[in-house]
Amino acid sequence: MVGAGLSGAVIGRELADRGHEVTVVDSRAHTGGNCHTERDAETGVMVHVYGPHIFHTDDEEVWNYVNAYETFLPYKNRVKTTSNGQVYSLPVNLHTINQFFGKTMRPDEARAFIVEQQADTSIEDPQTFEEQALRFVGKDLYEAFFKGYTIKQWGCHPSELPASILKRLPVRFNYDDNYFFHKFQGMPENGYTAMIDRILDHPAITVKLGTSFASDMAREYDHVFYSGPLDGYFNYSIGRLGYRTLDFERFSYAGDYQGCAVMNYADEDVPYTRITEHKHFAPWESHDKSVCYREFSRFAEADDIPYYPIRQVREKALLGKYVELAEQTRGVTFVGRLGTYRYLDMDVTIREALDAARGFLACRADNRPVPAFFQKPL
Structure with missing residues (x-):
């Protein structure tokens, strides 16, 4: 092996x-x-050395x-994102939509609002990531939550990426902020x-x-x-073969740095894609201090660890x-x-x-x- x-x-x-x-x-x-x-050794936190799993x-x-x-x-993965100076819940859900547009819509109202006022329904067969996002969430949500993050993660414009990367409808019309749909979810003790x-x-x-x-x-x-x-x-x-790799800027903090395990940064002018705070991946443990990673994505060179094909x-x-x-x-x-x-x-x-x-x-x-x-x- x-x-x-x-x-x-x-x-x-x-x-x-x-x-x-x-x-x-x-x-x-x-x-x-x-x-x-x-x-x-310093904090007692269980650290995911090569990024969270x-x-x-x-x-x-x-x-x-x-x-x-x-x-x-x-363990349920509940991701937050910072966009234009505000913190939102991911995946884009009813709370995100109401907060972003300053409304109090019910699910059927929000669905109609996205379809009628936001989504670009002229795109019948999305071929790129950008077209997929514009077709299903519209320009405002796309630019706030998807565009900048994707450029940083993949090193190219979303119009150059296939629609398949955005696998499913990237919006939920309820308040479910559990990032994954799967029946079994957890973390090893x-x-x-x-x-x-x-x-x-x-x-x-x-x-x-x-x-x-x-x-x-x-x-x-x-x-x-x-x-x-x-x-x-x-x-x-x-x-x-081409890969994206990740660089981690590790730092400690005397307390709770961000109050969640994963905070994405959607704005393109913020150089890192996200910050992960590792003690929150083990919510059954208690630690006074914290270990965090700022995560940067770039093209993998010969001596780098390959992450994403x-x-x-x-x-x-x-x-x-x-x-x-x-x-x-x-x-x-x-x-x-x-x-x-x-x-x-x-x-x-x-x-x-x-x-x-x-x-x-x-x-x-x-x-x-x-x-x-x-x-x-x-």
Whole structure:
């Protein structure tokens, strides 16, 4: 298993439970990948070192799986945003609409108001992020809550981004400010790293941290599951896939800095996209001091941690070439966010890892070749 994050840990444990000897290598000095959490020595706050991770899913098997290794306590993600000097609730909901327009509309009145006075109904088939937002919320809400934040997050104008990024109608006509719709939502009581360490705690699993993978290592094993960057496996031989990365400006505060876990900053002239206050991700704990991150988004350079695959026209063309190379490579299966160059939530990562392990076992049982991808990147 190349990578001691969710993909490597889950696949490794599934195979170890079925009699395989498993080695997990990771170039970092800790397990957990970007989900890594650790206690801050000064404040006692559980810090999401690579940015906040909030677990939410409708997949009951995945929910039961993570709870078998760690107690998940109730947590609802309630995001706020600062726009033009005022604080609003996200996603855009009835409270946001009434506050923004200075009204006291009921749901049916607000829906009619948006459709008749705000939404650009001349856009019948939105092709870009901007068109999608203008079609469903109108110019005022788009410019207040979506435009500036999106430019900072993606480094380009929303008219250059596909409509699919704005996946669903970005407005609610009720007072529900729960950011996610999923049935199961929570946070691990002792952090994600504690959960992943328990998944890896098996006599047939050997974990080697601070160990970079080299392709010639594959010869020592029957099969390799690779959760690193797909292009990195081939030494970027035909170019680098594009990613956005994040920079965090960490600071402490003697008290409660912002009163919520996530505060977005929608104005384009504010250089950071949001501030996260980590003690609020564990509301069952009490801390006098606080740890916060200012979050900045930019294009990932060669030595940066890749976060968000860009997947525009250029990247998809290059991805297709790497997929061809991967499918010609025997003895390696590419998994996870980096291995398949797709943005994946944690629950989907675990689901795909479970499916990959089961697929591998089925291939071995039937004496069939193990594919390079159980989930196609394109």
